[in-house]
Amino acid sequence: MIGIIGAGAFGTALAVALGTGGRQVRLWARDAAQVQAMQESRRNDGVLPGVLLPENVSIHAEIADVCGGQALLLAVPMQSLGALLDQWPQIDARQPLVACCKGVDLSSLRGPVALIEERRAGATAAILTGPSFAADIAKGLPTALTLATTGDGAALQDLLSTQTLRLYRTNDVRGAELGGALKNVIAIAAGTVIGAGLGDSARAALMTRGYAEMVRLAEALGARAETLAGLSGFGDLVLTCTSSQSRNFRFGHALGRGEAFDATITVEGVATARAVMRLAEGMGVDMPVTAMVDALASGRIALNDAIGQLMRRPLKQE
Structure with missing residues (x-):
């Protein structure tokens, strides 16, 4: 199971791509009304009009429901990442934590991976970044991204790659963070x-x-x-x-x-x-x-x- 925190355009698009690629995906949205609407319609028309969620993508209002799988993708804005990690202790080091945001934190001047490592000691932290629009990913158009992590990253690269989503990996985390920011x-x-x-x-x-x-x-x-x-x-x-x-x-x-x-x-x-x-x-x-x-x-x-x-x-x- 792959968990995704954040049901904005990019988080939803990743859920669609990974679900279409045969992965079991659990997607968390902060707003309970949005969760119910997505569960009933199997869409997220507010950010990706007309895109259907695959049946193996489930939508959740409880953050604990999406944690503890093979990987947890943090698809929230950069300036919200620190607050997310501070607010939800359920986001822990049981699984790799993959930032899906681009920027530099204003308060600490850290990038996403450094912020995760600071807040979650011992976690396998990574960043997924590169040239991608959510609409293209959700439509199944060919997209190539960079997966940067200080570890080997091969298993994570394989887990998050699909027929339409091709990942290249690097251990230059700082370079990948700064390029995207x-x-x-x-x-x-x-x-x-x-x-x-x-x-x-x-x-x-x-x-x-x-x-x-x-x-x-x-x-x-x-x-x-x-x-x-x-x-x-x-x-x-x-x-x-x-x-x-x-x-x-x-x-x-x-x-x-x-x-x-x-x-x-x-x-x-x-x-x-x-x-x-x-x-x-x-x-x-x-x-x-x-x-x-x-x-x-x-x-x-x-x-x-x-x-x-x-x-x-x-x-x-x-």
């Missing part, structure tokens, strides 16, 4: 460029320079550059900087157009930009794109001023 920041910047009408050439330049600072910070924190060149870094960056399915891209697009954005939608890149700037400044790592995203998202700078500051930076070798 930092690309959200650059996606906001890319959306801002397009929303402001600055064109595809500017977006390509922004993505390239953004990727350079992703690698710069990752290496400073002990990650491997080749990890950032893989699915969890470059692959995810391309996806989220070029598609309106990305919430971070849509947020940036609204920012570029000077429009309000739906406050009920989680945009991980905003908090990540703030947390990453605290990390980067403490280490003396130059991250101009991230700095501008943080300043724009917090309203500390106007868009034209941000563009001007980036374009007026000293000329240098690439």
